[in-house]
Amino acid sequence: MKNLITSFILIMVGFLVNAQTLNDYIDTALNNNPQIKAYNLKYNIAEEKTNESATLSNTEFGAGYFVSEPETRTGPQRFKLSAKQMLPWFGIITARENYANSLAESVYADIAVAKCKLSLSVAQSYYNLYALEAKQTVLQEQIELLKHYEQIALTGVEVGKTSAVKVLQLQIRENELEEQEKIFEQDFLGEQSRFNSLLNQPKDYQITIVEKLLIPTEAEEINIDSLYVHPELLKYDAMYASVTEAELLNQKSSGPNLGVGLDYINVAERTDMDMPDNGKDIVMPMVSVSIPIFNKSIRSKTIQNKLQQEQLLAEKNTKTNELESYLEIALKKRKAARISHETQIKNLNQAKNAEEILIKNYETETMNFNDLLDILELQLTFQLNKIEAEKNYYVQSATINYLTNK
Numbered sequence: 001m002k003n004l005i006t007s008f009i010l011i012m013v014g015f016l017v018n019a020q021t022l023n024d025y026i027d028t029a030l031n032n033n034p035q036i037k038a039y040n041l042k043y044n045i046a047e048e049k050t051n052e053s054a055t056l057s058n059t060e061f062g063a064g065y066f067v068s069e070p071e072t073r074t075g076p077q078r079f080k081l082s083a084k085q086m087l088p089w090f091g092i093i094t095a096r097e098n099y100a101n102s103l104a105e106s107v108y109a110d111i112a113v114a115k116c117k118l119s120l121s122v123a124q125s126y127y128n129l130y131a132l133e134a135k136q137t138v139l140q141e142q143i144e145l146l147k148h149y150e151q152i153a154l155t156g157v158e159v160g161k162t163s164a165v166k167v168l169q170l171q172i173r174e175n176e177l178e179e180q181e182k183i184f185e186q187d188f189l190g191e192q193s194r195f196n197s198l199l200n201q202p203k204d205y206q207i208t209i210v211e212k213l214l215i216p217t218e219a220e221e222i223n224i225d226s227l228y229v230h231p232e233l234l235k236y237d238a239m240y241a242s243v244t245e246a247e248l249l250n251q252k253s254s255g256p257n258l259g260v261g262l263d264y265i266n267v268a269e270r271t272d273m274d275m276p277d278n279g280k281d282i283v284m285p286m287v288s289v290s291i292p293i294f295n296k297s298i299r300s301k302t303i304q305n306k307l308q309q310e311q312l313l314a315e316k317n318t319k320t321n322e323l324e325s326y327l328e329i330a331l332k333k334r335k336a337a338r339i340s341h342e343t344q345i346k347n348l349n350q351a352k353n354a355e356e357i358l359i360k361n362y363e364t365e366t367m368n369f370n371d372l373l374d375i376l377e378l379q380l381t382f383q384l385n386k387i388e389a390e391k392n393y394y395v396q397s398a399t400i401n402y403l404t405n406k
Contacts, residue, residue, distance in 0.1 A: 021208045022126050029122045032200040039111040046104035053096035060084040075279045081264040089255030099249045102242035109235035123398040125195040130209050131391035132188040138383045139181040146174045166369040213390045215341050226404040236316035247305040254298045259288035327403045334396035341389035348382040
């Protein structure tokens with residue numbers, strides 16, 4: 001399962017990348033993000049518990065001194081030393097190790113989910129930055145275009161082909177676009193701060209954004225079956241396996257525990273007679289057995305484990321339905337973004353043609369600046385919608401890649 005999850009992360013990150021810079025940013029996030037570091041530490045702790053599970057219970061040592069020395073045939077007893085070690089039933093240590101390993105695998109699944117979600121968040125934020133930067137560029141270009149037409153209008157005022165009111169209208173429109181550009185700039189700085197937080201680096205760190213995102217001419221084929229090996233679902237498999245190992249350990253715990261020990265009693269020599277084994281110390285090996293005869297907890301844990309497995313299966317089915325729904329929505333939204341992108345390109349070309357017609361008419365008659373402003377406003381709307389469609393397409397593609405390991 002660990003190999004499968006690792007492959008999912010590597011492939012998913014690879015397909016999220018549309019530029020080398022985004023790849024670098026995702027790598028930086030995976031290496032620096034404190035949440036990922038916390039999960040890795042949690043996994044290291046879980047792995048270390050495997051070593052803990054292989055240990056035996058504490059060895060018991062005892063010592064006693066006879067205040068009133070009991071008299072035996074070979075002499076009075078002075079003090080007693082004892083040692084005892086309890087040994088688990090055969091296979092219990094192995095069952096403990098398997099259970100600890102299964103818990104570590106479950107934590108590793110959490111790491112996989114966190115890494116995939118982080119990669120998705122970085123990609124989505126990156127595409128938001130692309131859209132905000134591209135929109136600022138479009139606004140700057142239209143402001144420059146308006147300045148150009150402002151000069152034409154000023155010339156028209158001088159020769160009597162237009163009125164000063166048209167110049168003011170163009171200037172007002174320039175002010176509106178400059179305001180909108182500043183708003184986009186602030187939105188960009190806010191998104192940049194969020195992006196840098198994901199990478200755990202300074203909030204004002206400059207981000208390099210790709211200049212152009214191209215929407216493929218043909219839709220990619222999606223392998224729906226990949227959805228069912230998603231880390232969020234594999235996590236439930238890992239948890240189910242850990243409950244299975246817990247039940248195996250529980251069954252092993254129903255066996256007896258064995259104990260081995262040794263008692264040593266110091267005996268002093270008798271001074272009132274001479275006899276064989278006079279003052280001979282006593283050494284007594286001991287064996288004990290601990291049997292859970294009246295322990296109902298084992299049966300109760302078996303029932304609990306069975307119920308927990310049923311719960312995990314139900315939760316996995318719920319999560320599967322949820323991911324299938326997310327995938328269906330993302331596919332539809334990506335298709336809608338492609339349609340919108342194609343429509344905006346058509347509209348933009350037609351608006352450009354209308355602008356050219358107005359310019360040619362100006363050579364022979366007075367320019368209708370109201371129509372020009374309307375056309376320029378439409379052009380801006382189409383350009384902004386086109387950028388938004390590009391962003392939406394790649395945001396939904398990132399979501400689809402996250403869900404299907406495409």
